[in-house]
Amino acid sequence: MSQEQFKVDFIGVGSGKCGSTWLYENVIQHPEVFDGNPKEIHYFGDLYEQQDFNWYKDLFAGSEGKIKGEFSISYMYHPQAAERIYKHFPDAKIIAMVRDPVERTYSDYQHFIRKGDVSRDYPFSEYIRDQEKLKFGYYTDYLAPFYEHFPKENILVLVLEEMQHDLAACYKQIFEFIGVKETSFLPEGVEEKRNQGVNYRFLKLENVLVRTYRFMVKRGLTGFAERLKRSGLAQLVRKINAKSEPLPEMDSASRQQLVDYYAEEQTRLAQLLGRDTQIWNR
Structure with missing residues (x-):
């Protein structure tokens, strides 16, 4: 597959902790x-020069004849990601997820x-x-470079709170956007939440797992890191290490x-999205 022939149809750009894994x-x-590539490739961010x-x-590899895409939440926050994506894939559909x-x-x-x-x-x-910890919730600032490079019709911003009201309609919208033929397809287990925060018995053990994954991703071992993350062993360790009680609630103040x-x-x-100001449906 030559560089001229190769193209990616859609790229998810973030935001983090907004349901992008799900x-x-x-x-x-x-x-x-195509389902063969890992989530969190980060190529157009920190790995671009590596x-x-x-x-x-x-x-x-092996994606011929399939709609191709990836999701890397770092792209929304990387100052050069939008420009780099546009350089290689000016017709790509950009998906952002916020909450x-x-x-x-x-x-x-x-x-x-x-x-x-x-x-x-x-x-x-x-x-x-x-x-500095709060700036990541200012989505419009980080979406601006994508609107500068891509036409508005090539950008789909999804709001997690809206999605949860009508999953079938939302996934129909997504599939129409990325260009599949069967837009009424509803994924199995779509109502199951993924990658949620969990209360752990031994927090140091979870720290080691997360830091090992982060170490490998930063060195371009993305595929291996993702396979390790989703391996039966890693999931078993996390299941055993999880506490039954939920995480503490945020204090009201x-x-x-x-x-x-x-x-x-x-x-x-x-x-920006042309929505009611009560966008989060509080």
């Missing part, structure tokens, strides 16, 4: 969509604990004092602080 694993169930384009193409930034921020906090970057005892109220903080962004995103 979305990707459902989309690749479609029989017309790996040549043939490395990226090889991840889609209430209040909930996204709390989910990110729990993820930082899983990675070992934040202590389990570190209060969420202290965590959100660092505005922090919630109100974030609601106020993101109020302007809620309006901006609603205007």
Whole structure:
């Protein structure tokens, strides 16, 4: 497959902690969509200068005749990702997934604990004092480069809270957008949530698993890392290590602080997408 012939039909660009794993694993169930490449390739982000384009193409080996795509949440936040994607695939369909930034921020906090970057005892109220941790919920800022490079009709922004109201209609919209013929296909287990935050018995063990995955991805071992992540062994370890009780709820004062903080962004995103300002359906 020559570089001129090779093209990717759709690219999911983020955002993190917004259900992109759940979305990707459902989309690749479609029989017309190639399911051989891993999620989180990160090529157009940090790996672009480390790996040549043939490395990226090889991840889609055997995809002839299929709709091809990938999801890497780092693309939304990388300052050069939109331009790089456009350089190689100017006709690609761009998919972004967002959610209430209040909930996204709390989910990110729990993820930082899983990675070992934040202590389990570190209060969420202290965590959100660092505005660097809050900037990722300003979706319109990060979507702007994609709207600058791609025509508006080539960008689909999905809101997690809206999707959950009518999954069949939402996946029909997605399949129409990426260009499959059978748009009424509904993935098996579509109502099952994936990659959710979990309360762990031994947090250090989960820290090791997450850091090992992150180490391999940063060195271009994306396919191997994804196979390891989804292996029966890794899933078994996590199942045994999981506690039965749910994660603690966000405190009400922090919630109100974030609601106020993101109020302007809620309006901006609603205007960008042409939606009602109550976009998160609170």
